[in-house]
Amino acid sequence: MRVLPPLLRRKPAVAVLMCVPLFALILGLVAYPFFHALFLATLNKAETAFVGLDNFTFLFGRQTFWMVVRQSLLFALVAVVFKALIGLAAAHAINTIPTKGQRKWRGMMLIPWVIPPALSTLGWWWLFEPTYSAINWGLTKFALPAVPWLSDTFWARFSIILVNVWVGAPFFLIMYLAALKSIPGELYEAADMDGAGPWQKFFYITLPMIRNIIAITTLFSIIVTLANFDIVRVLTQGGPLNSTHLFATYAFRVGIESGDIPLGAAVSLFMFPMLAILAFIILRNVRRRAASLA
Amino acid sequence: MGTKAAASRRTFIKTAGAAAAGALAAPYVKTAYSAGKLKLGLWDHWVPGANEALEQILTRWGENNGVEVTVDFITSIGNKLLLTAQAESRAGSGHDIFSHAFAMVPLFKHRLVPVDDVVEDILSTQGPIAEISRFSAFLDGAWKGSPSPTGTLSYPTVARRDLFLEHAGIDLTELFPASDARDPARIDGWDWETFREAAAALHAAGRSFGAPLATTPDGSAWLAHLFASYGAAMVDEQGELVVNSDAVREVLEYLIRLAEFMPNSVYAWDDASNNRWLISGEGGAIFNPPSAWAVAKRDNPDVARHVWHCDVPRGPAGRFRAFTSFFWGIWDFSENQSAARDLLRYVAEPEVVTTMLRASQGFDLPLIRSHYDHSRVWAEAEPPAGVLYNYAMLGDERTVFAGYPAPPEIGARIATQQILPSLAARVTQGGDSISDAVGWAENELEGVLRG
Numbered sequence: 001m002r003v004l005p006p007l008l009r010r011k012p013a014v015a016v017l018m019c020v021p022l023f024a025l026i027l028g029l030v031a032y033p034f035f036h037a038l039f040l041a042t043l044n045k046a047e048t049a050f051v052g053l054d055n056f057t058f059l060f061g062r063q064t065f066w067m068v069v070r071q072s073l074l075f076a077l078v079a080v081v082f083k084a085l086i087g088l089a090a091a092h093a094i095n096t097i098p099t100k101g102q103r104k105w106r107g108m109m110l111i112p113w114v115i116p117p118a119l120s121t122l123g124w125w126w127l128f129e130p131t132y133s134a135i136n137w138g139l140t141k142f143a144l145p146a147v148p149w150l151s152d153t154f155w156a157r158f159s160i161i162l163v164n165v166w167v168g169a170p171f172f173l174i175m176y177l178a179a180l181k182s183i184p185g186e187l188y189e190a191a192d193m194d195g196a197g198p199w200q201k202f203f204y205i206t207l208p209m210i211r212n213i214i215a216i217t218t219l220f221s222i223i224v225t226l227a228n229f230d231i232v233r234v235l236t237q238g239g240p241l242n243s244t245h246l247f248a249t250y251a252f253r254v255g256i257e258s259g260d261i262p263l264g265a266a267v268s269l270f271m272f273p274m275l276a277i278l279a280f281i282i283l284r285n286v287r288r289r290a291a292s293l294a
Numbered sequence: 295m296g297t298k299a300a301a302s303r304r305t306f307i308k309t310a311g312a313a314a315a316g317a318l319a320a321p322y323v324k325t326a327y328s329a330g331k332l333k334l335g336l337w338d339h340w341v342p343g344a345n346e347a348l349e350q351i352l353t354r355w356g357e358n359n360g361v362e363v364t365v366d367f368i369t370s371i372g373n374k375l376l377l378t379a380q381a382e383s384r385a386g387s388g389h390d391i392f393s394h395a396f397a398m399v400p401l402f403k404h405r406l407v408p409v410d411d412v413v414e415d416i417l418s419t420q421g422p423i424a425e426i427s428r429f430s431a432f433l434d435g436a437w438k439g440s441p442s443p444t445g446t447l448s449y450p451t452v453a454r455r456d457l458f459l460e461h462a463g464i465d466l467t468e469l470f471p472a473s474d475a476r477d478p479a480r481i482d483g484w485d486w487e488t489f490r491e492a493a494a495a496l497h498a499a500g501r502s503f504g505a506p507l508a509t510t511p512d513g514s515a516w517l518a519h520l521f522a523s524y525g526a527a528m529v530d531e532q533g534e535l536v537v538n539s540d541a542v543r544e545v546l547e548y549l550i551r552l553a554e555f556m557p558n559s560v561y562a563w564d565d566a567s568n569n570r571w572l573i574s575g576e577g578g579a580i581f582n583p584p585s586a587w588a589v590a591k592r593d594n595p596d597v598a599r600h601v602w603h604c605d606v607p608r609g610p611a612g613r614f615r616a617f618t619s620f621f622w623g624i625w626d627f628s629e630n631q632s633a634a635r636d637l638l639r640y641v642a643e644p645e646v647v648t649t650m651l652r653a654s655q656g657f658d659l660p661l662i663r664s665h666y667d668h669s670r671v672w673a674e675a676e677p678p679a680g681v682l683y684n685y686a687m688l689g690d691e692r693t694v695f696a697g698y699p700a701p702p703e704i705g706a707r708i709a710t711q712q713i714l715p716s717l718a719a720r721v722t723q724g725g726d727s728i729s730d731a732v733g734w735a736e737n738e739l740e741g742v743l744r745g
Contacts, residue, residue: 131570
């Protein structure tokens, strides 16, 4: 029988060795791009000289940039709130269905999340098409006025949020459904015996029991929603009047389309410190709650 | 023995090293006949059949010269052509030859090899190039692109002659006949005010004029000729910010009055929307190359037979037509630059240009003036007879592009950041006062001008 070399007989060494692929992936796909973006954000437009934080201070003087900041926050907050509410309601609805019938509903509800967003958003674009919108065609059949889905600032914002909610709500649904299923049934039985109503059970059993999942899901969704690109790119390209640009699409416009990569990198990095703080606070609370439950 | 063997190995390595160094330093003598591969990333043509014709030309050239030619047609919809160029220029790999619309040559000049020898050969044998094209591709004292056989286009007025006659009382076929019998005095009256009155009449008849006021290249293009005709510039030749001017205020005031008669959807249009607007029969006029007519001929012949291409209206500073020059450039990472140069020379020959003119049904405008004489494609296009006669500029129009007359690098960024349509939309839809909108443009342009 062959004997393993001494190094491989030590458990920590094996553990480190087995983590190497993961470290390599994180280094190559997360750390390197991040530090390269940081590096780019400190260069001048021609990428020939180090300019420190000049790109960031320059951005702070741009009207359009601050509009993008406001829009991104509005987009993320409204979309995440609606995704969470719809996901929670849908998860409850599905959870009340007998287990046997749940699978098909889960499958159907997940479809928007499973389809590549660029493709499904193209379908939405056909529905919202500026001149020949399929929805407007239907509205006019009922003598209702056509809606400027993509050509008016309010409706364009509404449209991108609507599509984001449509795509993202199933993620909340599946997470909440899993959390709901993990709540021991005895808690509800005891509450029933104590005469608790549905709302009391929801507020005093369900919500506290899935609070960690809500926090993690919300954090994850805020990050993903703030970084959204494809929906805006396909539906509005940031228009009209730059009113639907998010950080990613504006960074793309400035950096890739206009050839100012350092400024584009600065735009895309702008939210990083805030998201990092948010992530730290939420994850710390999750850890504390988990520890107290244990 | 051992010493001898070692000496031979050393001698061999030395000889082989010297031979390899000599081979690397030696000039590429046999040019295209030395075979190899060439990968081309070319603009995907709007006109049905044009891509196939170009691919045939390139394949035949490859077969005759022992070069394996691969062509990828890349759409400009969604700026994919620009994005692909950006990706290739940063990665340092991709195609050997790439199609560059006017704004792309200045943006990528640092990665394009000078092709002075090629372009000077072409110009010396075939005559001068359009001045606006020279402005876009002759950068820092060197040609960074060579004339493309496809893609170069202008934005004439594309109007429904029946609707103009019926609702606005303007006979476009008489004003812009399909012959040399133009009457400059009458054409002088074809100005933006006349156009606006016609637009109002068309709008009242439910057949509005439409042009994008959205961040799309067609939006920048038609606004470029409108702004130029009022003498309104964003940045001047010296690179100075001049957007805060009476001319800019005047053209914005005009736009507010014109936009009343345009569909609200123009704020979300892309480059295909104006085509669809005309082809559907709903639109009365657009500013576009002949692609809308070419597709209408196939998809809605009843509309196509009423379409007429003619000059752009005149403004206080003259008559301008937006013009987009296309060049083919060689990336500095191309491994077959010699063959690429030969191909650039070949595709600028009159026979190739004429073939592509016919294949594109007159859409492509040659960059070299003498090539106009080789083709009667615009005169012969139909229906209706003479529909494209005035597509090749015959009158007093001067060519312009978004960002002109700013230096090319700045002009390119004004175009790619779509500052003109955004400025126009701010006053026509966004509710900004003209002063606020001009202030916004100044703020944006500072970003364009920064070093």
